Amino acid sequence: MSLLPWTIYLSIAGALASLAAGRRSATAARWVALATAVAAWGVVLAAAAGFSPSAVPQTLVDLDWIPSMGGRYHLAADGISMTLLVLTGLAATAGILFSWNIGERTGEFFAFYLTLIAGVYGVFLSADALLFFVFYELAIVPKYFLIAIWGSTNREYGAMKLALYSFAGSALVLAGLLWAYAAGGAHSFALPDLAAAAAGFPAGRQVAMFALVFFGFAVLAGLFPFHTWAPTGHVAAPTGASMLLAGVVMKLGAYGCLRVAMPLFPAGLAFWQPAIGWLAVAGILYAGLVALVQDDCKFVIGYSSVSHMGFVMLGLAAANPRAVAGAVLQMFSHGVIAGLLFAVVGRMVYDRTHTRRLEDLRLLPLYRLLPFGATVFAVAGLASMGFPGFSGFPAELSILVGAWQASPLWAAAAALGVLIAAAFTLRVVQLTFFGGAGDGETTVRSAALPPITWPERAGGILLICAAVVIGLKPDLLLNWIVPSLQSPLFRAVIKGGGP
């Protein structure tokens, strides 16, 4: 447990090491990156094995950092952080496996990649708002380079849009946090201190501060209508970066909403709750409908990410233990499943066929040419639809039940979203892999597809296993998450009976 901060240090060291190794050979850089990600994930899993859930985050490190401003280097973990740390390790490892074919400037690629991972680990471990923010921004710039240098379609546009949206969101967060810090006069960025100071603010001020911080974070979570960076960014990104973006970076936003915005300003949440709930529902339905008519299969997955993140935001908006626990579980589940979907369309299909247009793919008998890819995609599709036995099912179910308690209308509309998700998922699975007419010309052209490599198999199996294990036994994570929601910080905002 006390080793958890080493996830951050290891990732930074690995970034520098793969940069150095990349000057020698690309293979060395790959192995350094993989070893780093596995080592950091190993640290997380070892800590998880000995983790006993508690209401209050367990402090790992707590040092004076900027005494003149009250900033502390305070890392702590509770069940919610543990869930997302496990996800980060998983997504980072799988993402590296699916980036094995990056051949140009490989060292730099993994350096940016691991820096991003270090920032993500840092966010999930931070117990001090200033530290949280520093790690949060550390994750932005590497994303820009990952997309702009190694991306595909419209990459410079997608990268810049994503960077500016993220930065604008974090500027809102910074404005709100600094305002709360300065107005409270507590001279501390510790979340409990900020919350105690904010409790004394008039409701109107809390409403404004909550709006700044929550919607600032919600930009990165892909809340409608601030989601437009997500599809373009996901599509432009190289496979490994798409997996990270959808897998963990969008979770940073949702995590910030849950960890920082909601506990600090309960009165703000009470005011904005209906708006957030309806925006989340709108996102679920709108992004689902848009996904239904896309011609580029990566855009389908990109919009499906926005739709699924809508469930997370809906769970947060419902603000009862069942819905919030479901939201955290959905963060994990979507991280795994979206990673898997992006891996198949980006790495297995696009890197081989050099097309993502469903019009073209339907002409290829891909289920015969890439049977492994077809299996993985079909399984991931089932998981994405919320099929029982996969992690999406318990997550979305508990969000829907929780949302019903908050507002039956939300639950009804979101349930419609589940149907739409089934429709667009079946469509993309069918057109991508099972449309093949098998006529002579396309068969000849496609016969030369390179076979699936071992890193792809390993990464695919890893992610499927995670989705199935959590699907069959969601209590593994829920037993961590639920006690954390009893923490004093959440008591004022997450109301209602146990899940």
Added chain:
Amino acid sequence: MTPIPMLLGGLPLAVAGLDYGGLGRALLPEAALVAGALAVLGVDIAFLRRAKSALRLRAAAAIAAAAVAAALLLCLRTGAAGEVFGGVLVLDSLATATRAALLFLTLVVLGVSTGAAVPRRSAEYCAIILFATAGFTLMAAAQQLLLAFLALELASLSLYILAGFDLSRPESAEAAMKYFLLGALSSAFLLFGFSLIYGLTGTIDLAQIAIVLARQGPSPLLTVALVMVLVAFGFKAAAAPFHLWAPDVYEGAPAPSAALIASGSKLAGLVLFTRLLWPGLGAVAGEISTAHVGAGWLPVLAVLSGASLLLGNLAALVQTSLRRLLAYSAIAHAGALLLGVIAVGSSGPGPVFYYAATYGLATAGAFGIVGVLERTGGSLQVRDLAGLSRRAPLLAGCLLIFILSLAGVPPLAGFFGKFAVFAAALRMGGVAGPAGWLAVAAILLSTVGLYYYLIVVKQAFVAPAPANQGRIAVSPVALATLAAAAAATIILGIFPSLLLGLF
């Protein structure tokens, strides 16, 4: 009317029994700088007249750097000694920290000048850099109008020469001329303002001025004096609407000169005017922490700050020349720095000093890179950076760190500068008044800033290198200097208390 003894009270030479030994000790760093400048000139004229220009440059820079290092040691050893020579100078923590930072920045400038295209007569160039630095360090400690003005003039006159040092480029002459004309004008304003203050209060000592002003309160004549002083401050800080010289000077001056003008000169000026405004003229500061603005110099500073933030950030968006982009971004940073000066009232000088010092470091580094890259060609355009990460990986890495620090991305020093300044401004009353509004506006405008900064690093890291260009050879000393500056930017970012904890 003011009694006669008080009239003389500010003039130190008229008063007997002063501690000349203390003055000498306090001025040891300046003495080292001046001695170093003379040594540079002497060695060059005695031994190196027939040597190659590269050797002359290296020898001059080495001697100058040794003098600056000696001054740095002397400055740190003297430490915060309190008031010197009857209050003419003050060596408080702000003065000591500022002097040390200024000397470090000069070391950076000297280091990069060995890799830049420095014109002929390099010994004189290095000597004048040292004279300018002596002016800066005096500005950092001056607590009396006359000395403040003399120090400012010593620095300014040196900088005019440095701006026009490159005789082979007409742009350099143009830069020097513009800088000189506008600078002389602003000096005249400042002197006029000072003389009005002296006339009103009968003293040139800041502490006495504060006492007299607290008794007298505002008057029309004082308003005129304040306007004069603020015009000069706006010019020195390159704040809108007194910024017009900055883009042309930054573009035309030799790169190391531009680095010094953008970093050391700005830091010294900010500290000088912070001292002048808060301890000296604090009684007529006015009030901007609520929507009911009280008359004084704070509202004026707030207007300058807002105008600079807006104009700098928006104008930088459309620049194609890297130097002009840095110039407009400097104007935007001047807006944030003025906000820091405003916030000194609530949180002390720590935040604004940290901001100015780390901004100076990053911008000196950026201009250093411009200088190194311009060795081979003319004025550097942003698009000329294409492929830099493959043509000179270490240089590109340094550029990335400087530019991201300027953009305010954590964990680099630039972020904590902004963070401390904005927190201090918000502490003046939340978002209830102009101070808070400016802080929020500045935070939101930093997104605009990120765009043009990302354009720069995009060229360096994303754009492919032009086909016919190979690796760039960089002088090892310049590269080591830039790497040290980049490392300092990272370290001061990860451990901001190294500087913030001094106050």
